[in-house]
Amino acid sequence: LDILALSDPTVASMIDRELQRQRDHLELIASENFTSAAVLAAQGSVLTNKYAEGLPKKRYYGGCEFVDQVEQLAIDRVKQLFGANHANVQPHSGAQANFAVFLSLLKPGDTIMGMDLSHGGHLTHGSPVNVSGLWFKVVQYGVNPTTERLDFDLIRDIALKERPKLLICGYSAYPRIIEFEKFRAIADEIGAYLMADIAHIAGLVATGHHPSPISVCDVVTTTTHKTLRGPRGGLILTRDEELGKKFDKAVFPGSQGGPLEHVIAGKAVAFGEALKPEFKAYSGQVIANAKSLAQQLNQRGLKLVTDGTDNHLMLLDLRLINMTGKVGDQLLSGINITANKNTVPFDPASPFVTSGVRLGSPAMTTRGMKEAEFTEIGNIIADRLTNPENESIQQDCLNRVAKLCNNFPLYPHLKIPVPA
Numbered sequence: 001l002d003i004l005a006l007s008d009p010t011v012a013s014m015i016d017r018e019l020q021r022q023r024d025h026l027e028l029i030a031s032e033n034f035t036s037a038a039v040l041a042a043q044g045s046v047l048t049n050k051y052a053e054g055l056p057k058k059r060y061y062g063g064c065e066f067v068d069q070v071e072q073l074a075i076d077r078v079k080q081l082f083g084a085n086h087a088n089v090q091p092h093s094g095a096q097a098n099f100a101v102f103l104s105l106l107k108p109g110d111t112i113m114g115m116d117l118s119h120g121g122h123l124t125h126g127s128p129v130n131v132s133g134l135w136f137k138v139v140q141y142g143v144n145p146t147t148e149r150l151d152f153d154l155i156r157d158i159a160l161k162e163r164p165k166l167l168i169c170g171y172s173a174y175p176r177i178i179e180f181e182k183f184r185a186i187a188d189e190i191g192a193y194l195m196a197d198i199a200h201i202a203g204l205v206a207t208g209h210h211p212s213p214i215s216v217c218d219v220v221t222t223t224t225h226k227t228l229r230g231p232r233g234g235l236i237l238t239r240d241e242e243l244g245k246k247f248d249k250a251v252f253p254g255s256q257g258g259p260l261e262h263v264i265a266g267k268a269v270a271f272g273e274a275l276k277p278e279f280k281a282y283s284g285q286v287i288a289n290a291k292s293l294a295q296q297l298n299q300r301g302l303k304l305v306t307d308g309t310d311n312h313l314m315l316l317d318l319r320l321i322n323m324t325g326k327v328g329d330q331l332l333s334g335i336n337i338t339a340n341k342n343t344v345p346f347d348p349a350s351p352f353v354t355s356g357v358r359l360g361s362p363a364m365t366t367r368g369m370k371e372a373e374f375t376e377i378g379n380i381i382a383d384r385l386t387n388p389e390n391e392s393i394q395q396d397c398l399n400r401v402a403k404l405c406n407n408f409p410l411y412p413h414l415k416i417p418v419p420a
């Protein structure tokens with residue numbers, strides 16, 4: 001960072017301010033995390049200079065002997081981590097991983113079936129503004145209106161009627177366990193491919209804190225930067241080696257050019273970390289912390305979708321306190337808590353306004369917080385949301401957030417250079 005401060009102080013100061021923001025705020029965005037300093041170092045390395053189209057030992061460029069080792073290590077580690085037979089570590093993002101799967105298994109006009117975005121699905125699972133919705137016929141399922149959970153009778157009925165070629169499970173805002181075998185049974189009845197997108201829960205799956213889809217689904221995609229705590233990126237896993245070859249081709253040359261070997265090095269480091277017992281303990285703590293937060297919010301009279309959580313995230317339903325997600329999000333921003341407004345199932349409000357706020361525990365668990373701190377976070381959130389007009393409570397919440405952040409420093413070794 002010192003070199004950057006000398007050569008481009010403008011960019012350096014932007015990065016410094018972002019570091020300070022990350023240090024000073026409670027990061028509760030469920031899809032975010034803080035990578036280790038080792039992952040940061042791998043990403044900021046000379047590997048960014050290297051072109052390496054193709055796969056290890058099958059490249060279109062010379063000089064790949066060391067990036068080959070890096071990429072092969074990432075592949076081997078992630079196969080071990082998830083118990084997969086085949087892995088492609090090149091997708092630049094979760095969206096790219098999903099697109100590569102679609103490109104391998106589908107033709108434009110085929111039918112896909114995924115969860116409605118407003119019920120917790122992801123844009124890439126058939127939203128009309130995404131290529132998945134533009135190129136394919138989309139059938140969507142939602143959660144049960146009473147339980148707010150997956151309703152397999154409903155999902156089966158839709159699947160039998162619409163007979164999608166690809167059935168997608170795995171979500172961005174679903175706080176409960178996903179029963180992959182039940183999806184498998186439905187996919188088998190209609191002869192569909194089954195894909196699990198475990199972007200959110202990958203770290204929990206890798207450590208046995210959530211059932212694994214690897215032996216059940218035809219293909220598993222994920223991001224590497226959420227609960228898995230690696231660099232920003234994507235990944236495709238399968239137990240079927242023949243399908244795996246198709247996915248490889250769909251990533252390159254199908255939809256990407258040269259792989260980001262510096263990011264792949266970051267992935268290798270993160271997978272190595274995730275194989276250690278400390279990461280298993282971390283993932284267990286992520287869930288314990290989310291449960292503490294959910295319990296405290298419940299106790300303070302706030303309503304959560306499905307009344308709680310089994311994983312790292314929860315959805316506050318603010319309709320009971322006559323508040324929109326947009327206002328809730330702004331109130332939390334005003335006390336240095338970063339979260340995001342989110343639709344709740346059957347939301348009457350528009351996606352720009354919404355009735356909910358999504359909260360997650362992975363990032364602050366990385367900073368070392370445990371159940372007691374998450375109980376305090378629940379109290380801070382409840383104090384602020386139930387007293388939106390009260391400025392002295394706002395100030396009190398700001399002080400309590402600052403105290404929590406100071407007690408759990410982020411990247412203490414990273415120094416912000418003083419300008420010359």
Ligand code: PLP
Binds near residue numbers: 031
């Ligand atoms: N799939 C799911 C379930 C997600 O939640 C996300 C990101 O939030 C993605 C895919 C897309 O990942 P990316 O933003 O890396 O493209």
